[in-house]
Amino acid sequence: MEATAVINAPVMHSKAENATDEIVNQIMKIGQFSNLPDDWDSYGGKAISYEICARAAQYLYTAFKELSTESVPVEMPFIAPSGDGSIVFEWTSDKVELIVVFRPDVQLDVEYLTVEKTGDTESEKEGVFSSVTSFVQAVKWFSLNKA
Amino acid sequence: MEKIIVKDDDTVLRRIPNKSSHINKDGTLSSANFIGPDTSVNIERLTTIEETLAGYESFGLVRLSTGSIRALGADVVHDPLDNNYSHAIIPGKRSAHVARKFATTATIVIMPELDRGNALHAV
Numbered sequence: 001m002e003a004t005a006v007i008n009a010p011v012m013h014s015k016a017e018n019a020t021d022e023i024v025n026q027i028m029k030i031g032q033f034s035n036l037p038d039d040w041d042s043y044g045g046k047a048i049s050y051e052i053c054a055r056a057a058q059y060l061y062t063a064f065k066e067l068s069t070e071s072v073p074v075e076m077p078f079i080a081p082s083g084d085g086s087i088v089f090e091w092t093s094d095k096v097e098l099i100v101v102f103r104p105d106v107q108l109d110v111e112y113l114t115v116e117k118t119g120d121t122e123s124e125k126e127g128v129f130s131s132v133t134s135f136v137q138a139v140k141w142f143s144l145n146k147a
Numbered sequence: 148m149e150k151i152i153v154k155d156d157d158t159v160l161r162r163i164p165n166k167s168s169h170i171n172k173d174g175t176l177s178s179a180n181f182i183g184p185d186t187s188v189n190i191e192r193l194t195t196i197e198e199t200l201a202g203y204e205s206f207g208l209v210r211l212s213t214g215s216i217r218a219l220g221a222d223v224v225h226d227p228l229d230n231n232y233s234h235a236i237i238p239g240k241r242s243a244h245v246a247r248k249f250a251t252t253a254t255i256v257i258m259p260e261l262d263r264g265n266a267l268h269a270v
């Protein structure tokens with residue numbers, strides 16, 4: 001093959017490369033939250049602290065890294081800041097949902113809500129993650145049950 | 148300032164930020180809009196959509212019924228301000244469970260104009 005053919009060939013990204021791009025983009029988005037000014041939501045919303053951004057990014061990256069090594073496909077969550085200075089992750093599907101709230105309180109609690117949907121009924125479970133490992137397991141639960 | 152009793156059949160309005168982070172890809176609202184604490188709203192019978200959006204015209208607007216808020220164990224309390232007699236609060240911070248229910252029962256009155264020029268749009 002001539003060199004020019006190689007140069008002109010379309011760039012093919014592997015699934016792993018795309019997933020890596022995605023996690024980098026999500027972590028950059030989380031980092032941007034620390035630039036939000038006070039009153040960003042028009043209701044006196046608190047700025048998101050660096051500590052909350054760092055914690056949320058660390059949790060997401062850890063889930064991505066650990067589940068990737070287990071060949072579990074990790075779907076990126078919908079990520080939003082909240083007026084109390086929290087960061088919220090939301091994973092949703094027709095069958096299950098996972099919501100995680102990184103609270104700006106002294107303990108930096110990471111709360112979760114899981115929802116299992118069967119027909120017209122929903123079964124919910126709420127709690128606080130005791131460690132990043134629990135968070136990774138919850139993301140794995142969503143990934144394996146979403147379809 | 149005189150306070151009114153907010154009835155179960157009252158509806159309240161809340162602005163939602165003009166950021167793509169607050170509207171899911173499928174058009175549903177993020178629970179993050181309602182985590183709190185002390186979520187501010189306007190009592191609709193004391194205001195108008197235009198007044199609620201004054202100064203924040205690119206924001207979106209959602210409507211909630213007081214009855215559905217109270218059914219979830221929260222409340223709506225009139226909290227008039229000098230510049231906004233219709234102001235009320237839903238006191239306290241709320242769990243992801245209640246915030247999710249608020250998000251699913253709220254109806255979108257006006258979609259926000261997403262601020263493409265803002266670096267934070269991406270979030």
